[in-house]
Amino acid sequence: MKGNVIVGQSGGPTAAINSSLAGVYRTAKDRGAKKVYGMLHGIQGLMQEKYIDLSDHIKTELDAELLKRTPAAFLGSCRYKLPAIHEDQSVYEKIFAILDKLDIEAFIYIGGNDSMDTIKKLSDYAIITGHPTRFVGCPKTIDNDLALTDHTPGFGSAAKYIGTSMKEIIRDSFCLEYSKGLVSIVEIMGRNAGWLTGACALAAGEDCEGPDMIYLPELPFDIAEFGRRVRELLEKKPSVVVAVSEGIRTADGKYVCELGNSVDFVDAFGHKQLSGTASYLASYIAGEIGCKTRAIELSTLQRSASHCSSRVDILEAYQVGGAAVKAADEGDSGKMVVLQRLSDDPYQCGTEVKDVHKIANDEKLVPREWVTEDGTYVTGEFISYVRPLIQGDVSPVMVDGIPRHLYTPKELSQR
Structure with missing residues (x-):
């Protein structure tokens, strides 16, 4: 060179x-x-x-x-x-x-x-x-939606964090009992591709049953059917945990987050800023069923952990x-x-x-055959694809009990 x-x-x-x-x-x-x-x-x-x-x-x-x-x-x-x-x-x-x-x-x-x-x-x-x-x-990209590559750097770490966090949320949700039950809805990044949301299934194992339902943006979202399934689950268990992509849409193409509030910000590439999906669904379930609900938005934590x-x-x-x-x-x-x-x-x-x-x-979406027939979970093929990408740990360099990072360039911090 x-x-x-x-x-x-x-x-x-x-x-x-x-x-x-x-x-x-x-x-x-x-x-x-x-x-x-x-x-x-x-x-x-x-x-x-x-x-x-x-x-x-x-x-x-x-x-x-x-x-x-x-x-x-x-x-x-x-x-x-x-x-x-x-x-x-x-x-x-x-x-x-x-x-x-x-x-x-x-x-x-x-x-x-x-x-x-x-x-x-x-x-x-x-x-x-x-x-x-x-x-x-x-x-x-944590979204893992680039074409022609098996996966993208950034996705594995985000998937590991999401699987870990989902497991901790599930554990926390069983601590307290509520008379009409508790429904926790976890919102994961993913505009059109549900790779990150599907990674919530990594929480399942011998010590954890994993989330009850997972909804990806690749398939239309039926709010009434969602409410029916949640009600059915609450009849069997005191706590329900659901993972949803921020980009889930109704059959007419409207983002669920837009049902609760308008989306005003659009970036240079024409992408709408999506937020509030979990909040809207939590309010909907609380109104329909009368149970306690929680909306949890991982937001930037999933890409910075x-x-x-x-x-x-x-x-x-x-x-x-x-x-x-x-x-x-x-x-x-x-x-x-x-x-x-x-x-x-x-x-x-x-x-x-x-x-x-x-x-x-171009965008690489989750294959339809990697989502269950009823559209509420991912299949074993999805898990087999993701699991190798989350293996191993990288120990932070700890100083006074907190990870040390390389300093941001002075010219950048003074922009």
Whole structure:
């Protein structure tokens, strides 16, 4: 590698996103990159010439290990949608002028669906103009909805946290008895794909029966039928625990969370901010049945719980970061690194690269056959798919009883 490398992080953070960053940095340096720059707040920050030299912040092996164990995006993130090339070439001219100024040979972007849209557009512009910089995507999303890859870094750790938290919620829900019963509704992230919500089933085992019902956004949600099933369960047991995706919708396509309040915020990619699904359903059940209800929203906890991260996830995140640099160094552009499962027992997984045009703006949903016929739970095939991804632990570096993280760059904290 003769030139420099620049790396950015985009979209929602995860407990493993910084492990990919560490993989990019270490592999780039090992392959001879003169400098490895980090964009502050992704492509949006780069357009404002906000970037750092990562060697000023990752000085020792301990720094690299701390970075792997630090949640959220160390470099800061963004949700910025590049215009189509024919709509505004000036944006691309500005970006590529900055890349030329920094002598960038490889551009690595760590992110999900929307981030791969950025890689696609930048690599297309490079082809059109004959620009030598190579653009490679590094997968990241707790939603696990990227096409062509077996799974995405970030998902395993989030699934581990969700399974663990669900088990603790179930245990807590049986502490007190209420005359008409208790219904706890747990809201999990997932707009269109129910991978995270399905992970609640990991709570089931010899010492825990798991959640009573699981509802994914892939199937229409019938509120009246939901109420009937809850009432039926309460006749058999004093406590009911249900997991729902934030993105569940009624048959007419309306988000359940919109039934209780309007959704006002829409991001640059047209995504509505979803919140309040559990709260609405808890109120509905309380009104229909008259029992005590609890609405529990895991929210950002499920993507920032590095203290409960999966060792497999952290190692694979580091692996795909390194593979992205290797791919760019060997001439690939307009590609994304994917994880290819080789076996389940023992679990083995490798990497390869795929055309980002076949990945960007596409979504991988939970297969219908991995959801029970009545749509209220996931099947054994789903559990067999997820379980290898949550194995092992990564011990935090503890200082005074609290995990130590790598400091956020000064330039970022003063933005």
